[in-house]
Amino acid sequence: MFKYLIISLSICTLSFANEPISPIPKTVKYDHAKALLGKKLFYDTLLSKDHTVACVFCHDLSNGGADARKVSIGVEGRLGNIQAPTVYNARYNFKQFWNGRAADLKEQAKGPIENPNEHDMNPKLIEQRLNNSQPYKKLFYQVYSTKKIKFDEVLDAITAFEMALITPDAKFDRYLRGETSLSSDEQAGYRLFKQYGCITCHNGINIGSNSFQKMGTFIPYDANTSYPDRGYLLKNRNYHNVFKVPTLRNIALTAPYFHDASAQTLLEAVEKMSHYNLGIEIAPDNAKKIVSFLKTLTGNKPIIVETP
Amino acid sequence: MFRKKPFITLVLFGFLSFGSLAYFYFAQHSFMQNQREFLIHLNNLDNYNSDLTNEALKNSLFAYNSQDQIAHDYDAMQREFKHLQESKILNNTPYTMIKKGINEQLRTQVNTFLLKVQDFLLLNSAVKNSIVFLSSHVNSTSSLQKEEPQLYVQAVKILDLFKDARKMQDLDYLTKTEYLLNSDSKDKNVQLFVQIFNLHASYLMKKLPLFLNTTEDVINNNIGTTLHKEKKEFNKISLHDFAFFDRFAFVVVVLLLLYLLLAIYLFVRYRQTNQSLQYSLSHDILTGLYDRSLLLKDTLVLSKSAVILLLNVDAFKEINDVYGNDFGNKVLVSLTGFVSRYLHSTSSVKIYRVGGDEFAVIFTDKSTDEVMQISEHLEKSIRNKDFKIEDIRINLSVSIAVNSVSPLLENADLALKVVKKDMNRRIIEYKEKLSAKKEWKKNIEIVNTVKVALKEDKIVPYFQGIVNLQTLKIEKYEALVRLILPSGEVLSPYAFLDTVSKTHYYYDITKVMIRKTMQVAKIHTQQRFSINFSMKDITNTNITTTLFQLFEKDKETAKRVDIELLETELVAVDDSRIKDFVAQVHSYGSKILIDDFGTGYSNFAYLSDLDVDILKIDASITKEILTDSRKLHIAQTIHNFTSGMKMQNVAEFVETKEVALLLQEMGVEYAQGYLFSKPLPAPLENTKVTL
Known part of the structure; x- marks a missing residue:
């Protein structure tokens, strides 16, 4: 049966079946009341042990939803070991964290909160703090009809907020929808993006974030971090330096690049990827064109962020 | 109505059947749900597996393809497998093997598969990336085709091999060892290329070999086969469970049916009890006919045209007396059957038993005349029928009253009483004039009149002389009661005495007669006076006491006051009492007269026993002694007999001289009648009469 399928499929042309990138919808449905509560929590340092860290500190919503610093800085100035990925469009990620150890947003939200180098909190303490706060008690009562706030509800609210964080109407999305056309450089950049095979990993709605792939398929990559890769999690040497493919949406806003923040500019990132994953030194002209394509991937800020 | 026991059984049965029904419902509901859930997850897993396999294949073939669907299916497979593992139904013992199969074989397969998918994704992207890049690398080096055509052709050939191998998923395309380019060109670009x-x-x-192997492993995973195997096994086991529920459902249905039957049975029995109770309230138990109470109820709502036929068995009491009540009852049942059958053809009849031996039939669509006709035929049929009861043939006669005048039953009753007294008629139709009501009214008026008369002393004795036929002198007077009305009209006893005979005024009258006659007798010392006594008077101690007290007070007068007794009444009374009375009367020198001799049994033997002084020959004889020799003979015989017994005779009703002369000739001592004197308010001064 599969042989037959193969033959029938091979009759079709090899490439360009459909565009392998799909636009994100202009609006998504989410629970507004929960999302607004989640937003408040997202900005609140109450969720960190010494009241110095909030989610938004490392997922800077005015800065592509990511951290401009190499690694995140947690309570008492402790340094993390990873470059915080963007929270924008995270709802479309197939897994969360660079190494994909969280299956969904809710599971992810727990991570930084309980990480001693980040928020350094535990559920009980958060519950205690929130239950001592009259404004929160009132808000949670309005949203969850509960008199005693639970950690699970905290995560639920934050998740609801993150579900609202989409960046629609990027130029490239509008191009895909036929609403606009790309400049010749951008168009050429997209072609090169395909021809160099970038698209074999960066595809789908989030232009990435739908598979784990290896950093350094041709030239072994020496990561400048202690952050555990897939190989560590799976106890499989084949997965050394394998990470979740990052989304390229809003990539122009989320420097520095790679999990170890080893590229400071897009150009540098494109060159590094060509070097490690194709074994070539990309022509500067081509790299520039790819960068101009990547810049079309910046969308509008989510409405919930824009409205106070 | 319900007896307690069956009712409790019903309740218990209700609890049992509905309880098991509820249990059945919830048990099968939960089983079905769990069964369905398991199958849904199993099917979902199968579907996602197929989908993921498909997507992987598609992804391996298309250069540019989104991996979103693979990521989605990957997650979905993980999720569905987890659900499958956690299926509640697997916790039941029969499914242990399935659970084991899922937790061991399937789990290994799924985990291996998902790891393979990850391997595939890594290799797929890498291989694809490389091939895609290589294609554009070969084509983008535009100068190469011209300057190094051989190298170019070689590069394209090798590239095609890679492409084919990937497209055809076949390693055989890569058997050629020559896949590296060689160039002696000093051109830097060529060297870089x-x-x-x-x-x-x-x-x-x-x-590529790794990729192709991995792709094949992903595509040829055995998860589908395992799932189908488990599904088959699962269905086989759940069939047993379904069979169990089938049997359980049967039991539940049987229980419910039993409950229903019991409920119906109890309901029917309740209805029957109720009905028989109602039946017995409106029906006569012996005959099965409607009873009097229903008749009374029915008559209230009957239309004006209704006609009642009231039937009474003549002398039924005698049948009971002679043959016993059981036999009598059988007669009634037999008669009921006969009457019912007789009236069967007549529509719209309702037959009631209104009393021991009395039946009523209500006709609603017949005229009185028609009912009279029916009655005549019915009466005749009953009279001519031999009722065979216990091998005894009984002939019955019945009296029937027919009435259409309201009040139906009451009037029919009155009419029936009339016809009962009449030996010549068996059927009567109620007519207004029959109304005893009027008679009752009249009777009450009479009683009232008597009451007033007694109070106002208007009850008086009249005296009729009794002449000695030898001396032609009035020697005796018979005191006859009269009632003087306020108008002065004088009423004879026929007008009132019978009516008041059942009241105590009767005795008051007797007392008045005794007292007043005594008073008159006291003045008229030359004559004897006689007072009429009935048997009632004799047997009433109050009267006898009064009489003898007065006698005792005035013994002189008492000697001349005699007592007249009716011959017809003599037989009815215990003779010792009469004898005692007669003896006591004699003790005062009074005499005993027998009145109206010759109308009753005229029993000489009886007379001989009784110490009678004078026998009065009845008018029916005296009147005809001139014309009827037999009557003369009777009179002669009476006279001869009484003479022999040392009794005297008074001939009553002597109205002609001829009769008087004949009696004188015969030797009859006394005569009484209009020839000599009418009854008068007081005895005559002149006692001498002439013939």
Whole structure:
């Protein structure tokens, strides 16, 4: 049966079946009341042990939803070991964290909160703090009809907020929808993006974030971090330096690049990827064109962020 | 109405059947749900597996393809497998093997598969990336085709091999060992081209076999087979469970049916009890006819045209007396059957038993005349029928009253009483004039009149002389009661005495008669006076006491006051009492007269026993002694007999001289009648009469 399928499929042309990138919808449905509560929590340092860290500190919503610093800085100035990925469009990620150890947003939200180098909190303490706060008690009562706030509800609210964080109407999305056309450089950049095979990993709605792939398929990559890769999690040497493919949406806003923040500019990132994953030194002209394509991937800020 | 026991059984049965029904419902509901859930997850897992396999294949073929669907299916498979593992139904013992199969074989397969998918995704992207890059690398080096056509052709050939191998998923395309380029060109660009080409060609030579193997492993995973196997096994086991529920449902249905039957049975019995109770309230138990109470109820709502036929068995009491009540009852049942059958053809009749031996029939669509006709035929049929009861033939006669005048039953009753007294008629139709009501009214008026008369002393004795036929002198007077009305009209006893005979005024009258006659007798010392006594008077001690007290007070007068007794009444009374009375009367020198002799049994033997002084020959004889020799003979015989017994005779009703002379000739001592004197308010001064 599969042989037959193969033959029938091979009759079709090899490439360009459909565009392998799909636009994100202009609006998504989410629970507004929960999302607004989640937003408040997202900005609140109450969720960190010494009241110095909030989610938004490392997922800077005015800065592509990511951290401009190499690694995140947690309570008492402790340094993390990873470059915080963007929270924008995270709802479309197939897994969360660079190494994909969280299956969904809710599971992810727990991570930084309980990480001693980040928020350094535990559920009980958060519950205690929130239950001592009259404004929160009132808000949670309005949203969850509960008199005693639970950690699970905290995560639920934050998740609801993150579900609202989409960046629609990027130029490239509008191009895909036929609403606009790309400049010749951008168009050429997209072609090169395909021809160099970038698209074999960066595809789908989030232009990435739908598979784990290896950093350094041709030239072994020496990561400048202690952050555990897939190989560590799976106890499989084949997965050394394998990470979740990052989304390229809003990539122009989320420097520095790679999990170890080893590229400071897009150009540098494109060159590094060509070097490690194709074994070539990309022509500067081509790299520039790819960068101009990547810049079309910046969308509008989510409405919930824009409205106070 | 319900007896307690069956009712409790019903309740218990209700609880049992509905309880088991509820249990059945919830048990099968939960089983079905669990069963369905398991199958849904199993099917979902199967579907996602197929989908993921498909997507992987698609992804391996298309250069540019989104991996979103693979990521989605990957998650979905993980989720569905987890659900499958956690299926509640697997906790039941029969499904242990399935659970084991899922937790061991399937789990291994799924985990292996998902790891393979990850391997596939890594290799797929890498291989694809390399091939895609290599294609554009070969084509983008535009000068190569012209300057190094051989090298170019070689590069394209090798590239095609890689492409084919990937497209056809077949390693055989890679058996050629020559896949690296060689160039002696000093051109730097050519050297770079070759270097990069060879880098990727080496990479592909290393990765393609791995990729193809992995792809094949992903595509040829055995999860589907295992799932089908488990599904088959699962269905087989759940069939047993379904069979169990089938049997259980049967039991539940049987229980419910039993409950229903019991409920119906109890309901029917309740209805019957109720009905028989109602039946017995409106029906006569012996005959099965409607009873009097229903008749009374029915008559209230009957239309004006209704006609009642009231039937009474003549002398039924005698049948009971002679043959016993059981026999009598059988007669009634037999008669009921006969009457019912007789009236069967007559529509709209309702037959009631209104009393011991009395039946009523209500006709609603017949005229009185028609009912009279029916009555005549019915009466005749009953009279002519031999009722055979216990081998005894009984002839019955019945009296029937027919009435259509309201009040139906009451009037029919009155009419029936009339016809009962009449020996010549058996059927009567109620007519207004029959109304005893009027008679009752009249009777009450009479009683009232008597009451007033007694109070106002208007009850008086009249005296009729009794003449000695030898001396032609009035020697005796018979005191006869009269009632003087306020108008002065004088009423004879026929007008009132019978009516008041059942009241105590009767005795008051007797007392008045005794007292007043005594008073008159006291003045008229030359004559004897006689007072009429009935048997009632004799047997009433109050009267006898009064009489003898007065006698005792005035013994002189008492000697001349006699007592007249009716011959017809003599037989009815215990003779010792009469004898005692007669003896006591004699003790005062009074005499006993027998009145109206010759109308009753005229029993000489009886007379001989009784110490009678004078026998009065009845008018029916005296009147006809001139015309009827037999009557003369009777009179002669009476006279001869009484003479022999030392009694005297008074001939009553002597109205002619001829009769008087004949009696004188015969030797009859006394005569009484209009020839000599009418009854008068007081005895005559002149006692001498002439013939």
